[in-house]
Amino acid sequence: MVTITDIAKICGVSRATVSKALNGAPDVAPKTVKLIREKAKELGYLPNATARALKMGRSYNIGVLFSDKTGGGISHEYFSQILESVKAEAERLGYDITFISKDLGAMQMDYYEHAKYRSCDGVVIASADFADPAIIRLATSEIPTVTLDYSFDSRTSIISDNVRGMETLVRFAYENGHRKLAFIHGEMTSVTQKRMASFKKTCAALGISVPREYVRSAVYHDPRSSGLATRALLELPEKPTCIFYPDDLSFLGGMSELERHGMSIPIDMSVIGYDGIPLSQVLRPRLSTYRQAAERRGQEAARSLIEQIEHPDTWLPQQITVEGELLPGDTVRKLG
Amino acid sequence: MVTITDIAKICGVSRATVSKALNGAPDVAPKTVKLIREKAKELGYLPNATARALKMGRSYNIGVLFSDKTGGGISHEYFSQILESVKAEAERLGYDITFISKDLGAMQMDYYEHAKYRSCDGVVIASADFADPAIIRLATSEIPTVTLDYSFDSRTSIISDNVRGMETLVRFAYENGHRKLAFIHGEMTSVTQKRMASFKKTCAALGISVPREYVRSAVYHDPRSSGLATRALLELPEKPTCIFYPDDLSFLGGMSELERHGMSIPIDMSVIGYDGIPLSQVLRPRLSTYRQAAERRGQEAARSLIEQIEHPDTWLPQQITVEGELLPGDTVRKLG
DNA sequence: TTGTATGCGTTATCAT
DNA sequence: ATGATAACGCATACAA
Numbered sequence: 001m002v003t004i005t006d007i008a009k010i011c012g013v014s015r016a017t018v019s020k021a022l023n024g025a026p027d028v029a030p031k032t033v034k035l036i037r038e039k040a041k042e043l044g045y046l047p048n049a050t051a052r053a054l055k056m057g058r059s060y061n062i063g064v065l066f067s068d069k070t071g072g073g074i075s076h077e078y079f080s081q082i083l084e085s086v087k088a089e090a091e092r093l094g095y096d097i098t099f100i101s102k103d104l105g106a107m108q109m110d111y112y113e114h115a116k117y118r119s120c121d122g123v124v125i126a127s128a129d130f131a132d133p134a135i136i137r138l139a140t141s142e143i144p145t146v147t148l149d150y151s152f153d154s155r156t157s158i159i160s161d162n163v164r165g166m167e168t169l170v171r172f173a174y175e176n177g178h179r180k181l182a183f184i185h186g187e188m189t190s191v192t193q194k195r196m197a198s199f200k201k202t203c204a205a206l207g208i209s210v211p212r213e214y215v216r217s218a219v220y221h222d223p224r225s226s227g228l229a230t231r232a233l234l235e236l237p238e239k240p241t242c243i244f245y246p247d248d249l250s251f252l253g254g255m256s257e258l259e260r261h262g263m264s265i266p267i268d269m270s271v272i273g274y275d276g277i278p279l280s281q282v283l284r285p286r287l288s289t290y291r292q293a294a295e296r297r298g299q300e301a302a303r304s305l306i307e308q309i310e311h312p313d314t315w316l317p318q319q320i321t322v323e324g325e326l327l328p329g330d331t332v333r334k335l336g
Numbered sequence: 337m338v339t340i341t342d343i344a345k346i347c348g349v350s351r352a353t354v355s356k357a358l359n360g361a362p363d364v365a366p367k368t369v370k371l372i373r374e375k376a377k378e379l380g381y382l383p384n385a386t387a388r389a390l391k392m393g394r395s396y397n398i399g400v401l402f403s404d405k406t407g408g409g410i411s412h413e414y415f416s417q418i419l420e421s422v423k424a425e426a427e428r429l430g431y432d433i434t435f436i437s438k439d440l441g442a443m444q445m446d447y448y449e450h451a452k453y454r455s456c457d458g459v460v461i462a463s464a465d466f467a468d469p470a471i472i473r474l475a476t477s478e479i480p481t482v483t484l485d486y487s488f489d490s491r492t493s494i495i496s497d498n499v500r501g502m503e504t505l506v507r508f509a510y511e512n513g514h515r516k517l518a519f520i521h522g523e524m525t526s527v528t529q530k531r532m533a534s535f536k537k538t539c540a541a542l543g544i545s546v547p548r549e550y551v552r553s554a555v556y557h558d559p560r561s562s563g564l565a566t567r568a569l570l571e572l573p574e575k576p577t578c579i580f581y582p583d584d585l586s587f588l589g590g591m592s593e594l595e596r597h598g599m600s601i602p603i604d605m606s607v608i609g610y611d612g613i614p615l616s617q618v619l620r621p622r623l624s625t626y627r628q629a630a631e632r633r634g635q636e637a638a639r640s641l642i643e644q645i646e647h648p649d650t651w652l653p654q655q656i657t658v659e660g661e662l663l664p665g666d667t668v669r670k671l672g
Numbered sequence: 673t674t675g676t677a678t679g680c681g682t683t684a685t686c687a688t
Numbered sequence: 689a690t691g692a693t694a695a696c697g698c699a700t701a702c703a704a
Binding site for chain 1: 696697698699700
Binding site: 337339340341351352355356359383384386387388389390391392 | 680681682683684
């Protein structure tokens with residue numbers, strides 16, 4: 001391994017000078033800089049991030065936290081899109097990313113400890129159970145953090161406009177003549193609460209009454225449970241004309257169930273998803289859904305986290321709302 | 337930050353003793369160990385991976401390389417499954433993972449340099465363009481590596497049984513009475529070559545002749561291009577009875593195209609995918625495909641890489657083949 | 673403009 | 689059984 005010491009010897013200067021020259025310090029003679037840079041390149045010198053981190057107290061490494069428990073593991077398209085955009089933006093700004101988890105090998109540590117252990121400059125918390133004490137510990141620690149879809153006091157968060165999103169979808173169904181709307185929701189997180197409240201509020205504003213039995217619970221990203229909820233809805237004496245699903249993936253469970261009943265979408269039943277993952281627009285008919293801009297959200301998360309890391313003095317916590325958009329698709333039938 | 341120096345002071349011993357006690361060295365008095373461990377816990381001491389890495393020359397950190405160019409970005413379900421399983425196995429063995437990419441921030445480095453810069457103990461190379469000089473440099477360097485679906489000389493690789501997989505699928509179609517098989521393939525990688533060769537060889541063995549125009553090219557994980565290929569097949573005077581797609585996701589493009597032509601699967605056309613991602617079995621009808629055990633492959637990759645890192649003396653390069661399995665699904669019609 | 677000295681937190685060697 | 693010391697590679701305050 002080539003170190004600055006090697007370069008110093010060859011160039012006949014001190015290590016300090018090499019370090020300065022390589023880092024663009026102003027107080028080194030131009031020709032010395034040139035010589036050093038040339039030799040460094042020639043020898044294939046590479047800075048050692050580890051040593052640099054130890055010395056500077058900055059690792060240029062940010063943690064990313066995906067707790068799979070919530071059904072938001074990285075293999076779900078929506079979250080992998082977020083991961084990919086966080087990664088891209090972080091790398092653009094010169095940071096690497098490391099996954100933060102519980103229990104690394106034999107040592108048992110919680111999220112906070114893991115992040116400290118790896119000297120992460122900050123952590124993006126995506127898809128986690130925000131009631132978990134371990135998450136709370138991390139999010140309220142001295143480590144800079146950014147959370148997605150949940151706000152901790154005096155912390156920055158990237159919030160999707162769940163209220164507006166759901167309102168948009170309900171109005172879309174309404175404008176297409178639907179008055180019997182069924183709502184299948186995921187686990188009771190704060191996101192779920194917002195969407196459900198917005199659903200009910202918008203319905204009320206439009207003069208639509210939602211019977212108790214039109215609201216069913218399921219699990220996010222789990223087609224099976226949404227399939228069961230769909231079946232229950234189809235067994236009602238008075239069926240809805242449009243079903244809202246917790247997310248696009250969950251809709252697939254409903255799709256199967258509808259086909260099993262010999263029903264065609266949207267002729268016999270209209271459906272609406274949430275998320276707007278690429279898959280939803282590849283299906284035929286295209287799913288009517290609300291697109292949460294995953295890339296923009298991941299990018300914002302990384303950007304604002306690094307902003308906080310690099311300018312802690314001028315930084316202020318904020319809730320950044322990233323707006324989504326309606327993807328009309330073809331699964332909501334126009335009712336006479 | 338609590339360091340061993342703090343603990344040493346409080347316990348009235350030297351830093352060396354603390355280090356030994358914490359790492360379970362045999363030459364420390366049991367009661368000293370007890371005292372030190374207690375105080376460490378009390379103070380909330382955490383080892384510093386950075387300092388440890390610098391001193392030991394081992395980072396307990398492995399790189400993961402997904403080059404997006406190949407259309408195998410992490411947001412594709414198959415690759416995110418691999419990522420997730422690599423992560424799980426690495427963590428189980430006490431390693432963190434870091435993404436390796438080109439061009440970190442302002443500094444431009446190639447993959448090899450990035451891995452060195454972060455002191456990775458090894459790298460899992462998944463989904464890359466193996467003709468890329470930068471990949472070759474990394475894979476033939478002194479850094480331990482494991483590749484997926486491509487073998488470098490004297491390196492270990494995790495190979496999926498593409499030959500057997502394709503043979504299985506062709507025979508499956510044959511047994512269901514199909515004799516007119518069309519084949520849509522992805523970009524010409526070594527994997528593609530193997531699958532195509534196996535397709536043709538198996539057809540030949542079964543006495544099936546494959547007209548030139550039944551073989552079309554598309555792009556992996558790109559429904560659109562497979563849709564176009566499908567359209568071309570449907571315009572032939574003599575249509576095939578069964579279409580093979582490059583992968584499950586690509587099939588979705590074909591699905592749309594078939595529906596546009598008013599054709600129903602599998603009544604009017606049989607189709608076969610590849611990969612066996614969860615999505616494929618959520619669709620109705622269930623896709624007939626070949627499941628590559630992504631989790632097992634990711635796990636094997638991590639396991640064998642760490643094996644190599646920790647026991648370089650007894651380690652031997654090997655090609656590990658992970659077998660897949662036929663998922664019969666319901667998209668291949670039984671022909672009279 | 674350049675060099676010297678020091679320390680970041682840890683582990684390893686060799687005395688004591 | 690314990691401790692003093694050096695070293696890993698780097699950046700920086702300060703001296704020259």
